Amino acid sequence: MFTGIIEAVGNIKAINAKSGDFELVINTNELDLSDVKLGDSIAVSGVCLTVTHFTSSSFSADVSAETIKRTKLSQLNIGSEVNLEKACLPTSRLGGHIVSGHVDGVGVVERVLKNANATDYWVSAPTDLAKYIAEKGSITVDGISLTVNEISQNDFRLTIIPHTTEKTTIGDWQPGSKVNLEVDVIARYLERLMTAQSQPESGVTMELLAKSGFIK
Numbered sequence: 001m002f003t004g005i006i007e008a009v010g011n012i013k014a015i016n017a018k019s020g021d022f023e024l025v026i027n028t029n030e031l032d033l034s035d036v037k038l039g040d041s042i043a044v045s046g047v048c049l050t051v052t053h054f055t056s057s058s059f060s061a062d063v064s065a066e067t068i069k070r071t072k073l074s075q076l077n078i079g080s081e082v083n084l085e086k087a088c089l090p091t092s093r094l095g096g097h098i099v100s101g102h103v104d105g106v107g108v109v110e111r112v113l114k115n116a117n118a119t120d121y122w123v124s125a126p127t128d129l130a131k132y133i134a135e136k137g138s139i140t141v142d143g144i145s146l147t148v149n150e151i152s153q154n155d156f157r158l159t160i161i162p163h164t165t166e167k168t169t170i171g172d173w174q175p176g177s178k179v180n181l182e183v184d185v186i187a188r189y190l191e192r193l194m195t196a197q198s199q200p201e202s203g204v205t206m207e208l209l210a211k212s213g214f215i216k
Helices: 065-069 160-169 186-196 206-211
Strands: 008-018 021-027 041-044 047-054 059-064 079-088 105-115 118-124 138-141 146-147 150-152 153-158 178-184
Touching: 021 065, 041 059, 146 153, 178 186
Parallel strands: none
Antiparallel strands: 008 021, 008 079, 021 059, 041 047, 041 079, 047 059, 105 118, 105 178, 118 153, 138 146, 138 178, 150 153
């Protein structure tokens, strides 16, 4: 589990083909790996990857065919910058929102506009994901927990302050850039609960949802 608060910006050291999959070797730069163990999870631009090998300044992770299909990781090159976040601890501050690191799809940056000292980014989401994106709700973009400030059909607007730009890869976004998207997991669970109420064998009813506080 992650929070979407980026800890460091790393870069791709090597990409090794492995029978249809590939292995990423990532320089972690300012990310402290002193508490990392084999098998730990690290989010790489929003994608939860498992550490298979590490040194004091880099780690390796295998990327499956499923992850290649669902994310933009296949577009990375040697030297590409990536946002990094270690899995959170029970004692961590939840500075962003609940992030699983399971990318739902890939969006596209459509427009970049200055907004006083900040910058507005309009991003288009795949049609099947747009219904989960709510104004003033949270969304994870390339691993960054961000607030949706406006919605127009499948497009949504993010307003990014300079600090966030400096600490992440957002400064590289241009019209046409592809980004990993993870919608708020609560929206997905609510949809499942709502659709399950039409299936009597599930035991989930509108009355049960109301009693549990999901609806009023």
